[in-house]
Each structure stands twice: as C-alpha cells, then as structure tokens.
Amino acid sequence: MKEQIRGFVYKTTFSAPEKINDDTLLFDEGIFDSMGLLNLISFLENDFSIKIADSELDATNFGSINAIASFLAMKLQTKEICAGLPAI
Amino acid sequence: MEKPGKFSGDLLQLKDVNLVVANICSKLKDDVFHTLRCQGGVVGISGGIDSSVTLALAAKSIGAQNLLGVIMPERDSNPESRILAQKLADKFGVKTVVEDISLALDGFQCYSRRDEAVKRIIPGYNPGTDKMKIGIRADSIEKDLPPVFYLTVIFSGGTRESKRLPVNEYLQIVAASNLKQRSRMSMLYYHAESLHYAVLGTPNKHEVEQGFFVKYGDGGADAMPIAGLYKTQVYQLARFLGVPDEIIGRTPTTDTYSAEQSQEEFFYQLPFEEMDLLWYGWENGYSSEAVAKELGYTEDLVVKNYKNFERKRKTTEYLRMAPIRDY
Structure with missing residues (x-):
C-alpha cells in the first residue's frame, strides 16, 4: 500500500524518489x-x-506519505469492519 | 527587512491619497504615451471596484477623451453590472461601447462544456432554469491544506445541492469559464488596436500576487495601474476619485457563474480588510504573534494564513511568468 502511494507521488510530481522520503511534508x-x-x-x-x-x-x-498510508489503512480497516456487519 | 514600526490595523491607510493618485497618474501617462507609444487606453469596465478605480485613474491621467470603456456582459452577468459600468463612464465623461460576448462564448462552447461537467456531478442540473457556482468552504484555511472546490447548484425552486469537485470536472469547469476572461481580453485588444490605444488591466495587488486572475485573460494587458494597491487602498482611492457610491458599496463578486458569488467565497477565504492586513504582515515580516494580537485571531490561524499565502504565491508563479524563452 505504501509503495503504491509512493509510486503515485513520484509519478504525479515528476520527482526523483531520492528527493521525497516518507516523512517529507508534501x-x-x-x-x-x-x-x-x-x-x-x-x-x-x-x-x-x-x-x-x-x-x-x-x-x-x-x-506526508506516512500520514496518507496511516489514513488509508484506517479507512480500509473501517471498510472491512463495515462490510462484515449485517445490513439494517 | 525593515519594518515600518508596530503592527496596527491602520497601517494600510494611505496617508496622502492625493500624492499616490498623482504618482500613479504621472507614471501611467508616461507609460501609455511614451513607453507603449499609444494614443490612449481602453479599460474593460464591469461595475466592480477595481475596474472603476482603474477607469477613474486613467481618465485623470491620460484624459477622458483618450479613453474607451468597454462593457462586456454575457449570459451569466448580473444586469446591474452593465448599468453601474455605464454610470461610472458617464460620471467621468468616458465614451463606452457595449460588446455582448455571449455569442462568442457559444462559439467556444464555453457554456456547454462547463454544463456538461456540472451535470456529471449533479445530474439534475438544468442550465436553462438552475444556477451554479464553484467555491471553497470558509473553514478550509483551518485544514492546513490547499483548498478544494465545491460545486453548488441552486435549483429553480430554491433548493440547493453542493458536492466536492473531482479533479477532471474541476479542471473542465475552470477551463471553460476562463474562456470568458480570455474572450474579454480579445475584445479589449480589438478596440485597443483599432484605435492605437493600450489595454489598461484592472487587477489589484492581491489578484496579481495570489494568482487570482486568468493568464492571458484579465491578466492580459499593457499596463496595470492598481497592481500595487491593496484592496483597502483601492477603496480609499475610489472615494477620493468620486467613484459612485453604489459601486463602492457593492460586494466584490466574480460575476463569472450564474449564481451570485463573492470573491471571498470563490478564492480569498477572508474578508478583504483582514486579508489585506494579514498579507501586509506576512509580506513585511511581522510576527504571527503581533498580527494575531491586532486582529483578534489565534496565533495558529495567522500561521496557517501565512503558510497559505506562501503556498499561493509559489503555486501561482507560472501565471505571472512571461513565456520561457531562454532555450
């Protein structure tokens, strides 16, 4: 997941990977x-x-990339929990 | 950087308006007649404060007889704008021409391209009966991120629907809407060239420095007489020059979308009086603490505004750039 986020950031900003680390304030x-x-x-x-x-x-x-990854992990976890709940 | 003393709410009040006006008028006259070697000037007038002050200054500087006011309404314009623009020109004895650019915009498919994107987000939108606008939320400055835009449709029955704009629709709506400013610029240059006049642009300091203009649209001009003035100062000049009270008392709008929309809602996120002082504080190196104390803000909010200004200046630099030629 973090790798996908990194890839997106590098691709859309045309930045070299060595210029952006996971804590860089984007x-x-x-x-x-x-x-x-x-x-x-x-x-x-x-x-x-x-x-x-x-x-x-x-x-x-x-x-930052780390912040986005944490947020995404939380969202995916919530989604998974919700998917397991019975429909009301 | 040298600071002009303690930060206070009246720092931006011009002490000698007469002198400021005289200096702008003197330079404008020299620029139009000598630097640009033109015989007069054209100004696009909208009934708004900036174009009104620009016209009033130009009339004083190069003479009303050497000036043409161009009024360019289109389908989404507030009808009041045209009336006020005419009133302004009459007051200063400036000739006008009215050019309705709606048909030109139809030719560019400005409206249909915009409405197509709007319907992808709010399918119930009917351009014939409903009104639309895009803007940012008032609380976006608190988020510490660049603002995102929201599309609002006001249905004919008075109900409204608002949705966050995804990237493709945002770009399409903005690109289509910018055809309005660029069509106006083309019309201004038509009249300017046919009279051997210069185009006098109307952006103020904030619009130029925060990038709130359309490149080669309202940003396309030969001279911009009020580009160094804060909005507070533009109002001060308006009163000094005798701009009609209805114009001075009007809320600054974009007059670009069919629904009414203030400039604050569209771009600035702050009332201009506060934004002026924040910008001045930021530009002149005042501490966030001093500015917060004077404005009654939290220091954190001033810091967020400073960051927002820095971001805007950086990300809009390309708008102020001439084409890159050093290849």
Missing part, C-alpha cells in the same frame, strides 16, 4: 499544490474504493 514543501490534493483524492478513492469525507481533508491525514 504540501508545506511545495511538492503538492491544490491540483496535487485533488489528484491524490481521486487516486485514493478510485484505486482503493474508499470515500473520503470533507472533514477528513486535513494535514494530519494527507501531509
């Missing part, structure tokens, strides 16, 4: 701008079949 350091955020949301929603709520859009969840 927005603070100007690697991602508003277009980067929009692309990132689309990538996560489409490739991992999750829905990102407006309230989840903050730097804690999207600030």
Whole structure:
C-alpha cells in the first residue's frame, strides 16, 4: 500500500524518489499544490474504493506519505469492519 | 527587512491619497504615451471596484477623451453590472461601447462544456432554469491544506445541492469559464488596436500576487495601474476619485457563474480588510504573534494564513511568468 502511494507521488510530481522520503511534508514543501490534493483524492478513492469525507481533508491525514498510508489503512480497516456487519 | 514600526490595523491607510493618485497618474501617462507609444487606453469596465478605480485613474491621467470603456456582459452577468459600468463612464465623461460576448462564448462552447461537467456531478442540473457556482468552504484555511472546490447548484425552486469537485470536472469547469476572461481580453485588444490605444488591466495587488486572475485573460494587458494597491487602498482611492457610491458599496463578486458569488467565497477565504492586513504582515515580516494580537485571531490561524499565502504565491508563479524563452 505504501509503495503504491509512493509510486503515485513520484509519478504525479515528476520527482526523483531520492528527493521525497516518507516523512517529507508534501504540501508545506511545495511538492503538492491544490491540483496535487485533488489528484491524490481521486487516486485514493478510485484505486482503493474508499470515500473520503470533507472533514477528513486535513494535514494530519494527507501531509506526508506516512500520514496518507496511516489514513488509508484506517479507512480500509473501517471498510472491512463495515462490510462484515449485517445490513439494517 | 525593515519594518515600518508596530503592527496596527491602520497601517494600510494611505496617508496622502492625493500624492499616490498623482504618482500613479504621472507614471501611467508616461507609460501609455511614451513607453507603449499609444494614443490612449481602453479599460474593460464591469461595475466592480477595481475596474472603476482603474477607469477613474486613467481618465485623470491620460484624459477622458483618450479613453474607451468597454462593457462586456454575457449570459451569466448580473444586469446591474452593465448599468453601474455605464454610470461610472458617464460620471467621468468616458465614451463606452457595449460588446455582448455571449455569442462568442457559444462559439467556444464555453457554456456547454462547463454544463456538461456540472451535470456529471449533479445530474439534475438544468442550465436553462438552475444556477451554479464553484467555491471553497470558509473553514478550509483551518485544514492546513490547499483548498478544494465545491460545486453548488441552486435549483429553480430554491433548493440547493453542493458536492466536492473531482479533479477532471474541476479542471473542465475552470477551463471553460476562463474562456470568458480570455474572450474579454480579445475584445479589449480589438478596440485597443483599432484605435492605437493600450489595454489598461484592472487587477489589484492581491489578484496579481495570489494568482487570482486568468493568464492571458484579465491578466492580459499593457499596463496595470492598481497592481500595487491593496484592496483597502483601492477603496480609499475610489472615494477620493468620486467613484459612485453604489459601486463602492457593492460586494466584490466574480460575476463569472450564474449564481451570485463573492470573491471571498470563490478564492480569498477572508474578508478583504483582514486579508489585506494579514498579507501586509506576512509580506513585511511581522510576527504571527503581533498580527494575531491586532486582529483578534489565534496565533495558529495567522500561521496557517501565512503558510497559505506562501503556498499561493509559489503555486501561482507560472501565471505571472512571461513565456520561457531562454532555450
């Protein structure tokens, strides 16, 4: 999962992997701008079949590759739990 | 960087408006007649504060007889804009021409390209009866991320639906809408060239520095007389120059989408009086603590605004760049 996120970041920012580590602050350091955020949301929603709520859009969840990976893991876990619940 | 003293709410008030106006007028006259070697100027007037002050300054500088005001409404324009623009031109004795650009925009498929993207997100949207706009949420500055845009449709019955815009639809709506500013720029240059006049652009300091303009649209001009002025100062000049009160009292809007939308809602996220002071504080190296104290903000909010300004200036640099030629 983290590898996919790294791949997405390198590909969309045309950056060399050695220039971005997992803790690099993607927005603070100007690697991602508003277009980067929009692309990132689309990538996560489409490739991992999750829905990102407006309230989840903050730097804690999207600030770095590590933050994105933790957020995604949480979303996938929640999705899995919800899928196991009986329909009401 | 040298700071001009303690940070205070009245730092941006021009002490000598007469002198500022005289300096802008003197430079503009020299720029139009000598640097650009033109015989006059054209200004696109919308009934908004920025174009009104630009026209008023230009009339004082190069003479109303050497000036043409171009009013360019289109299907989504507020009808009041045209009336106010005419009133302004009459006040300063400037000739006008009205060019409705709706048919040109139809030719570019501006409306249909935009509406196609809107319908992909809100399928119930009917462009014939409903209104739409895009904008950012007021709380987005708190998120410490660049803002994302939301599409809002106001249905004919008064109900509204709002959704976050995905990347493709956002890009399509913005690209289609920017045809409006670029069509206006083409029309301005038509009139300018046919009279051997210069195009006088209307962006203020915030629009230029935060990238709130369309490259080769409203950003396409030969001179921009108010590009160094904060919005607070633009209003100060408006009062000094005698711009009609209805224009001064109007809420600044984009006048781009069919639904009413303030500039604050579309782009700035803050009332301009506060944004002016924050920007001044940031630009002149004032501490977040001093600015927060004066504005009654938390220090954290000032820091977030400073970061937002830095990000905007960096990410919009390409808009202010001339074509890269050093190959």
